[in-house]
Amino acid sequence: MHILVTGGAGFIGGNYVRRLLDGRSALPVDRVTVLDKLTYAGNLANLAPVADHPGLRVVEGDIADPDLVPKLLGGVDAVVNFAAETHVDRSIRDPAEFVRTNVLGTQNLLDAARAARLPRFVQVSTDEVYGSIDEGAWTEEWPLAPNSPYAAAKAGADLLALACARTHGLDLSVTRCSNNYGPYQFPEKLVPLFVTTLLRGGTVPLYGDGLNVRDWLHVDDHCRGIDLVLAEGGPGEVYNIGGGRELDNRSLTGLILDACGADWSAVRQVADRKGHDRRYALDDSKLRALGYRPEVAFEDGLAQTIAWYREHPDWWRPLLPVTAASAPSA
Known part of the structure; x- marks a missing residue:
C-alpha cells in the first residue's frame, strides 16, 4: 500500500509517518510519500527515526501547487491530508495564508484526487470548527461555528472535502480531533512552549483567567x-x-509546573486571546463503535512528553528564535 501524507514533516503528520513505517500500524503500508512545504513548523528531523526506510520518499512542495500535486498521485492508494497552517494566534495576525493553504490547498488536492481516480482520501481536521460549547459534547452532526480564522479555514476545507465526496463520489472521510500533545510538537503550542520555557528557567504566558477547557x-x-x-x-x-x-x-499549567520543578512565580498572566473559545468537548462514540479507544492515559502521556523534551534539547533549541514571540495555542 502506497500512501501520500501531506504535511508529513509536521508534528502530527510526522508522528503518523513514523507509525506507518516503524511497524506500529496495522495497515499493509510499504511506501510513503511525504509532501511538505517545510515552513517553520515542517522539520525533517521529525522523520529522522525512519529516514533510512527504503519505502520513504520526501518531496518539498506545496499542496496548493497545481503542477506538482498530480505528479505525486500515480500509484498512490490513499492520501491523508495533514497539511495546514494551524496556530490560532498566527491566523489572527495573518489570516490570508491560512485561507491559501487550508482552503485553496485542500481544493487543489481534491481536484488532483478526482482526476487520478484516487481510491481513498482522509481529510484531517479539528474540533475547533465547531466553535465553543458550554455543556455537553459535539457530535459529528453539530453545526459548524468557527470563531478564529484558523478554524474558519479548516471548516471551509471540511466542507469542500465533503462536497467533493457527495458530488463526485470521492471515497473520502473527515476526522476532527481534540487538542494533541506529544513528542516533536513545535514549541508554539501550550504544552511544548511551557515545557521548553520552564526547562530554560523562563516564565510562561497564561491567557486570561486560565479557565478555558480543552480535551x-x-x-x-x-x-x-x-x-x-x-x-x-x-x-x-x-x-x-x-x-x-x-x-x-x-x-x-499546574501539572506542567510540578513536573518541571517550578511554581506559580514562573507564570505571567497575559491578556486573553481575541475570540478565545471557552470550552471544547467531543463525542467520539461514532469512532468508538468501530473499535477506537484512547490507550495513553493523560498523566502518563504528559510525563512521557515532558521527559522527551527534557532529553531532546537538540531538537527544540534550534527552533527558539521562531517561537520567541509565540503565545500558547489552546
Missing part, C-alpha cells in the same frame, strides 16, 4: 484513530477523535 489527546492515539478511519471509515462520513481528558488551562 487532551495524545498524538499516538490520534494517529491510531486515523488508521482506523482510513481502513474502515465510510465515504462522506465525519469522525470525531477525542482523548477523554478535559482540563482547564490553569490546571494543566
Whole structure:
C-alpha cells in the first residue's frame, strides 16, 4: 500500500509517518510519500527515526501547487491530508495564508484526487470548527461555528472535502480531533512552549483567567484513530477523535509546573486571546463503535512528553528564535 501524507514533516503528520513505517500500524503500508512545504513548523528531523526506510520518499512542495500535486498521485492508494497552517494566534495576525493553504490547498488536492481516480482520501481536521460549547459534547452532526480564522479555514476545507465526496463520489472521510500533545510538537503550542520555557528557567504566558477547557489527546492515539478511519471509515462520513481528558488551562499549567520543578512565580498572566473559545468537548462514540479507544492515559502521556523534551534539547533549541514571540495555542 502506497500512501501520500501531506504535511508529513509536521508534528502530527510526522508522528503518523513514523507509525506507518516503524511497524506500529496495522495497515499493509510499504511506501510513503511525504509532501511538505517545510515552513517553520515542517522539520525533517521529525522523520529522522525512519529516514533510512527504503519505502520513504520526501518531496518539498506545496499542496496548493497545481503542477506538482498530480505528479505525486500515480500509484498512490490513499492520501491523508495533514497539511495546514494551524496556530490560532498566527491566523489572527495573518489570516490570508491560512485561507491559501487550508482552503485553496485542500481544493487543489481534491481536484488532483478526482482526476487520478484516487481510491481513498482522509481529510484531517479539528474540533475547533465547531466553535465553543458550554455543556455537553459535539457530535459529528453539530453545526459548524468557527470563531478564529484558523478554524474558519479548516471548516471551509471540511466542507469542500465533503462536497467533493457527495458530488463526485470521492471515497473520502473527515476526522476532527481534540487538542494533541506529544513528542516533536513545535514549541508554539501550550504544552511544548511551557515545557521548553520552564526547562530554560523562563516564565510562561497564561491567557486570561486560565479557565478555558480543552480535551487532551495524545498524538499516538490520534494517529491510531486515523488508521482506523482510513481502513474502515465510510465515504462522506465525519469522525470525531477525542482523548477523554478535559482540563482547564490553569490546571494543566499546574501539572506542567510540578513536573518541571517550578511554581506559580514562573507564570505571567497575559491578556486573553481575541475570540478565545471557552470550552471544547467531543463525542467520539461514532469512532468508538468501530473499535477506537484512547490507550495513553493523560498523566502518563504528559510525563512521557515532558521527559522527551527534557532529553531532546537538540531538537527544540534550534527552533527558539521562531517561537520567541509565540503565545500558547489552546
